[in-house]
Amino acid sequence: MLEWMVWTVPTALVFAGLALLLAVMAVWGRISPPVARRGFLRIETDRGDRLYIGLISAAVVLAGWIAITDLSMWLALGCALLVAVVIGIWG
Amino acid sequence: MAAATDRTTGRRLPWARTVFWLYIVTLMLPLLWMFGMSIRPNEDILGSFSLIPQRVTFDNYVTFFTDSSWYSSYLNSIIYTSLNAVMSLIVALPAAYAFSRFRFAGDKHLFFWLLTNRMAPPAVFLLPFFQIYQSVGLFDTHLGVAIAHMLFNVPLAVWILEGFMSGIPREIDETAAIDGYSLPRFFVRIFLPMIRSAIGVTLFFCFMFSWVELLIARTITSVDAKPIAATMTRTVSAAGVDWALLATAGVLTIVPGAIVIWFVRNYIAKGFTMGRV
Amino acid sequence: MRLARAARRKGPGVSEESAPRAGGEVAVAEAPAEDERRPVLKRKDNRAWWLVLPVVVSVAFTAVIPLMTVVNFSVQDVFGPNDRVFVGLEWFRSVARDPEVRAALVRTLLFSAQVLLLEIPLGVALAVCMPRRGVQVSVALVLVALPLLIPWNVVGTIWQIFARGDIGLGGWTINNVLGVNFNYTLDSTDAWITVLVMDVWHWTPLVALLAYAGLRSIPEPYFQAAQIDGASAWSTFRHIQLPRLRGVLTIAILLRFMDSFMIYTEPFVVTGGGPGNATSFLSILLSKIAVGQFDLGPAGAFSLLYFLIVQILCYVFFTVLTRSGR
Numbered sequence: 001m002l003e004w005m006v007w008t009v010p011t012a013l014v015f016a017g018l019a020l021l022l023a024v025m026a027v028w029g030r031i032s033p034p035v036a037r038r039g040f041l042r043i044e045t046d047r048g049d050r051l052y053i054g055l056i057s058a059a060v061v062l063a064g065w066i067a068i069t070d071l072s073m074w075l076a077l078g079c080a081l082l083v084a085v086v087i088g089i090w091g
Numbered sequence: 092m093a094a095a096t097d098r099t100t101g102r103r104l105p106w107a108r109t110v111f112w113l114y115i116v117t118l119m120l121p122l123l124w125m126f127g128m129s130i131r132p133n134e135d136i137l138g139s140f141s142l143i144p145q146r147v148t149f150d151n152y153v154t155f156f157t158d159s160s161w162y163s164s165y166l167n168s169i170i171y172t173s174l175n176a177v178m179s180l181i182v183a184l185p186a187a188y189a190f191s192r193f194r195f196a197g198d199k200h201l202f203f204w205l206l207t208n209r210m211a212p213p214a215v216f217l218l219p220f221f222q223i224y225q226s227v228g229l230f231d232t233h234l235g236v237a238i239a240h241m242l243f244n245v246p247l248a249v250w251i252l253e254g255f256m257s258g259i260p261r262e263i264d265e266t267a268a269i270d271g272y273s274l275p276r277f278f279v280r281i282f283l284p285m286i287r288s289a290i291g292v293t294l295f296f297c298f299m300f301s302w303v304e305l306l307i308a309r310t311i312t313s314v315d316a317k318p319i320a321a322t323m324t325r326t327v328s329a330a331g332v333d334w335a336l337l338a339t340a341g342v343l344t345i346v347p348g349a350i351v352i353w354f355v356r357n358y359i360a361k362g363f364t365m366g367r368v
Numbered sequence: 369m370r371l372a373r374a375a376r377r378k379g380p381g382v383s384e385e386s387a388p389r390a391g392g393e394v395a396v397a398e399a400p401a402e403d404e405r406r407p408v409l410k411r412k413d414n415r416a417w418w419l420v421l422p423v424v425v426s427v428a429f430t431a432v433i434p435l436m437t438v439v440n441f442s443v444q445d446v447f448g449p450n451d452r453v454f455v456g457l458e459w460f461r462s463v464a465r466d467p468e469v470r471a472a473l474v475r476t477l478l479f480s481a482q483v484l485l486l487e488i489p490l491g492v493a494l495a496v497c498m499p500r501r502g503v504q505v506s507v508a509l510v511l512v513a514l515p516l517l518i519p520w521n522v523v524g525t526i527w528q529i530f531a532r533g534d535i536g537l538g539g540w541t542i543n544n545v546l547g548v549n550f551n552y553t554l555d556s557t558d559a560w561i562t563v564l565v566m567d568v569w570h571w572t573p574l575v576a577l578l579a580y581a582g583l584r585s586i587p588e589p590y591f592q593a594a595q596i597d598g599a600s601a602w603s604t605f606r607h608i609q610l611p612r613l614r615g616v617l618t619i620a621i622l623l624r625f626m627d628s629f630m631i632y633t634e635p636f637v638v639t640g641g642g643p644g645n646a647t648s649f650l651s652i653l654l655s656k657i658a659v660g661q662f663d664l665g666p667a668g669a670f671s672l673l674y675f676l677i678v679q680i681l682c683y684v685f686f687t688v689l690t691r692s693g694r
Contacts, residue, residue, distance in 0.1 A: 004437070005436065005437045006440045006444060008440060010443065015439075029197070048199075063464060111497040120530075121527060122515075124529065128529055140535065186419055186420040193412070194412045195412070199690075211431075212629075212630035212654070212674060214630070214671070216430075216431070217655060217658045218437075218438065219437035238426075242427070245427055303519040303520045305521045320633075338525070352513060360581040
């Protein structure tokens, strides 16, 4: 049934991570409801928005990296995570 | 108010009407030209260029309705678009109500996620659709195409309906609740009749966007549910393109939209912006 | 920006106002106009999730599962369900550096930019010129909207016929009356122009309809004041009508941008992406790789990069639309 989805371990881990992240956000939202505020992005965001912007920015960093340089992708992953964290905290 | 506005702009811009109707004429030219093609025999089209058809014939229309590959694909399109419109509406109604009446965890993000599906290029989903529908046995079925088109029609329906529902005062819900209506009963008995024009517009737009879609429909069908649009892209034969028949099919695919448009003309703008105007 | 917010909140009120009453049997009086002043108070209730569940399930089936599959494709070389090799990010590297893909991206962006530059001013001008009273309005609305309701492939067919030099009125006129050699199947500039003109023909009506709805919502006293001041038609437009159109034009610009960015059917029918690669936009190139060559891996990587761009644009769209009022 699921054979056509051609799962691999790395992609499964990525999606499991995303699902976990969503679950954590949902639980966190239960414990303390998100508050919208303005950071260096200059638009009003709550923590869900910042998570989304952070993830998208991280993806942009990865895509740009692979399009331009031959340097290790682990380095790119580091940069991407850094960007995501920065946006998540101060965005 | 309308009259006064008309007077102001009317006097200010005396040439405005002329410009407008000139534009309409230009707009109609390609359409009329295609219609002209459909009532000529193929020899005349390729033989010599003429503005007015030399011989008028309805043979192309007869061919269309007697050749099963043409009329059956026309029927296929009608079947899956209708199916899709009804399914999308049924799924979207409660969701649109929820978005217009309640705040709930993640509502904004969910709404945005729905929007991205309306904006996503169908080309992105081609391959997995092909695989999915083959593996679950929906390949080349009307139901399969109808489900695939829910990808962009469900978000569209939710957006349009939410726009209309937000215009209905909440007090009505509260009064009904005080009168002892349960939510489902209130929804079916009172709310649905109130938004029947919105439902009409939503059905129309779902029908429309499913009717005009070619890429997905063509990819997940082969024979039994082949859409008219796909048949039209395959009119090239050994003898060249059958222009007359192509034009005929073109004219006939415009007909359903052209009929219904009269009834929803006042809501077209709203529908196209997904309920945001 | 107040307009956009008010318009959004008003619901059917706006379309009713913008709609003529002559023969308007579908116009219903379900929302009062003073709706504008009443803030929509939503109750917080997480049980609403049960109401959106059907949507979530159906869209998950049609969007999430396919997208996961695309991700899986993109990191493997797939020959069959049981015959595949994990290749890591190799496909992303090759797609992101493929000159053809980059050229298609540039081409698509250029096309979208040209579409906006032509359609927005033309649509606004058309809306200003549209009749406002009597039966004319209904006829005008229907005629203007007609191109929007033509199946996209038929729009392609119409222009495929119309722009041909031998059998099409448009192409024939250019070749024989204007004396310019025009052939969209051989010349790439001609093909580009044909596709662009077709898109303008097809979608300017959308901009016109939106702008028209926006114009109709401008209160009459504004015009009276302008008249008393002896303002010219241009300054009336520039200082009264245009600022009030900001809300609807935001929607129009962003809708037109998104839709022209994923254009497929019309150019596919008319030019098939040719001649050469002259009109091969992102969607056309992608479906060529996906369906034509059935290269699952590269198509998957391409799809994801394409999807990423759309996500970003879409977020900008959504942010501008929902936050511009604040």
